[in-house]
Structure formats: C-alpha cells, structure tokens
Amino acid sequence: MSTPARRDGTPDRRKPARGGSVDRAVRARAAQSAERGNTSRGVRIGKKSPGAQKATPPRQVAQPPVVSNAKPARRQNVASAESGNHPKLPWGEGERLQKVLARAGVASRRAAEELIAQGRVEVDGLVVRGQGLRIDPRHAVVRVDGTRVVVREELVHLALNKPKGWQSTMSDDLGRPCVGDIVAERVAAGQRLFHVGRLDADTEGLLLLTNDGEVAHRLTHPSYEVAKTYLATVRGVVDRAVGKRLREGVELDDGPAVVDRFQVLELGEGRSLVKIVLHEGRKHIVRRLLSAVGHPVVRLVRTDIGPVALGNQRPGTLRVLGRDEVGKLYEAVSL
Structure with missing residues (x-):
C-alpha cells in the first residue's frame, strides 16, 4: 500500500485517525463508565473552570458541649405556676383568689x-404569683405558707x-342531756352537724363537730391514724411495766389493742394520773385497756384530737x- 501524499506532493506520515461510528460508540461507552465510577465516589463530573482550585474537605470545628436548661420534672408545675400559667376558669366564673383569702x-x-406576689400562696399544688386568678372555692385546695386554708363559707x-x-348524740329518746342540746340553735338555723367520734356519758372533754362529712369520717377511721390524747385517773400505783405492756399490745375481747404513747404524770393516795395517746376508736377502748392491766378508770378526759387541743375551754x-x-386538721387526714 502506498503512503498517501499531501497536497504539496510530500508523503503524509501521520498516524491514521480512527474514524467511523464504531470508534465513536467505544469512546461514548468509556466516558459513561468513567462518569459512573466518579459519581459513585462522590465526584461531580463537569468542565473545570479556568483557575479553579482543587476542592478540599471542610475543616472540622469542635462544638462546645450542649448545656440543657431544662428543670427536673418535679419542679415543672412550680415553674409553670410562677410563670402565670395556672389553669384559669372560664370568664366570669369563680372568685378572685385575694377575695377568697380575705373572706377566709x-x-x-x-x-x-x-x-x-411573694409566692406564699398555692392553689391545687401550684404556686401563684399573678394577681386576679379566679378559683372555685368549692373545689380548689388553697394553702398559705404550706398550711391548708379551708375557703368554703x-x-x-x-x-x-x-x-x-x-x-x-344529737337527740335522746329518754330525755337525757345530749350534745344536740348545746348546738340546738345552729341546727335550727339549718346547719347539719356531725360529731367526730363518741365519748361515753361518763367521759368528758374534747368533741369535734362539723358539717363536713368526709372530714368527720376520716378523723374517726383508724387507717388515718389521727391521734387522740386522754388524761385518766386510775386506781392503784402504776409502774413502768404497765406502760411497756400497753405499748406492746393487750388482748381484748374484740382483738389486740396497742397505745402509741403512755406516761405516768402523778402518783399519790392509791391513785395515778396517766396520759395515754392512741389512734384507735373502738368503744370504751381506753377504759378497757386500763382495766386489762389492773388499773380501772376513775375519771377520763379527752384533751386532744390530732392538732386540736381542748386547752382551758370550760x-x-x-x-x-x-x-x-x-x-392542720385537713392535712392530718390528707385533704
């Protein structure tokens, strides 16, 4: 085969160029393969602009530790109340808190x-600092300095x-004097009163009366363990062994009974004055306990029921x- 000549007649010794559709298809497939490979490696294919520099990965900057300002869950309600987010009644309902406190x-x-404003008032367990909060006195639980305030008129x-x-009793069929005689005017005025527990006729001292039936029930129920304190004058000289026996428990006809505290206050002339504290309310419980340990009661006075004391009341x-x-009475029975 003869070497092709240039136009000027000299031999053309350049390497023959590949031509034809076959060569173009081969070059297209090679380009697509290269593009797929670069794409899988995260490289973007494109023309490189003049003066472009090689891309460098962004420098990692150390981030400061994240500090959370969230309060513990047990403080969230208090924070909400202090922020003035206490649940409000519909417009026009309830009474303003400061008015309720004044009336109470x-x-x-x-x-x-x-x-x-000083944060000393709580409503339903939330501290209230904002003025003008309206509450329902029939259901709201209000506390001032941690002490329950009963605001129901x-x-x-x-x-x-x-x-x-x-x-x-509030009345007696036999015509004997009863508690109802003392509160007759209040009953006539429409107050329905309950006496908290009972005292037998020969026992004197503190008796509570209320028209709150739930409080009356809880004060007498032994599960709430509201202490009652008695002063008893008994026959005989009481020694230390008696107190130990009463605190350990004494078997009675209707089951064992124990006292919470026992103290000898006075001794003399064949009698003793003792102080006994217990939370049970069974019938004649104090008299039966003292009789069981050999010291029958001569005189019995109840002086305290929970936080309420008889004092020098006539x-x-x-x-x-x-x-x-x-x-404090409401707190004692978890109300």
Missing part, C-alpha cells in the same frame, strides 16, 4: 395580694368540751376552730 380570714384583700368546725353525764361550751387548726 387569712388577711385583708391588700395583704392577700402581697402574699400572692358553708363549712363549720367546732370544738365542744362535753360535760360528764351528757350523751354524745365544760359545756363551744368554740369555732381557728384557721390554722382547721388547716
């Missing part, structure tokens, strides 16, 4: 506003010093419980 005898309305709580010989008189007494 906590403080004047202006002083109640200061208590709220219709509730009555009374302390009676029951005299000896009076019956612990026999046959009534007094309205103070706000703090009522609050």
